[in-house]
Amino acid sequence: MTDRFPPISPEHMTPEQQAAARAVIDGPRGALYGPFVPLLRSPELMGAAQQMGAYLRYRSALGTRLSELVILVTARHWNQQVEWAIHASLAAQAGIAAAVIDAIAQRRPPPGLAPDEQAVYDFCTQLHERKRVSDDVYDAALRLFGERGVMDLMGLNGYYTFLAMVMNAAQTAAPPSPAAPLPE
Numbered sequence: 001m002t003d004r005f006p007p008i009s010p011e012h013m014t015p016e017q018q019a020a021a022r023a024v025i026d027g028p029r030g031a032l033y034g035p036f037v038p039l040l041r042s043p044e045l046m047g048a049a050q051q052m053g054a055y056l057r058y059r060s061a062l063g064t065r066l067s068e069l070v071i072l073v074t075a076r077h078w079n080q081q082v083e084w085a086i087h088a089s090l091a092a093q094a095g096i097a098a099a100v101i102d103a104i105a106q107r108r109p110p111p112g113l114a115p116d117e118q119a120v121y122d123f124c125t126q127l128h129e130r131k132r133v134s135d136d137v138y139d140a141a142l143r144l145f146g147e148r149g150v151m152d153l154m155g156l157n158g159y160y161t162f163l164a165m166v167m168n169a170a171q172t173a174a175p176p177s178p179a180a181p182l183p184e
Helices: 015-026 043-058 063-077 081-094 098-105 115-130 135-170
Strands: none
Touching: 015 043, 043 135, 063 081, 063 098, 063 115, 063 135, 081 098, 081 135, 115 135
């Protein structure tokens, strides 16, 4: 599989691409990698995406542990190897149990989820599989996270779906990772 949008060397970037790349590098990510490599072809889109992503990944109402769980469920749904390679280790560092990560990779219901993790898992799974969320699953999330938290939960699912679609279509190669690749 050939990467359709490989990295652009700085000397071949337009001024708009250079500014967009600098914004990502100078932000919390610290480097231009993953979805931002193909997105650099549309600097304005990349800028908007990275701003949304910086909020959702680093400042969402759900916090890091639950955000990483959302990212894993989304990566698995889209068979997105880059997201998985980056976020499986981050999820473990944030407190998601190895058995949960493995179950998601194997498309099995995860064992022993905490109540907030179960609410996130159910919400994400229904949203991806059914394209909507049942009242009971929505109500459980609302009770735990409030309206802002539920909105951020929806935003995380949508944002990481967007990135998965970009990287799947671009055929972005996964970086080296301690996490095993997702099984096909």
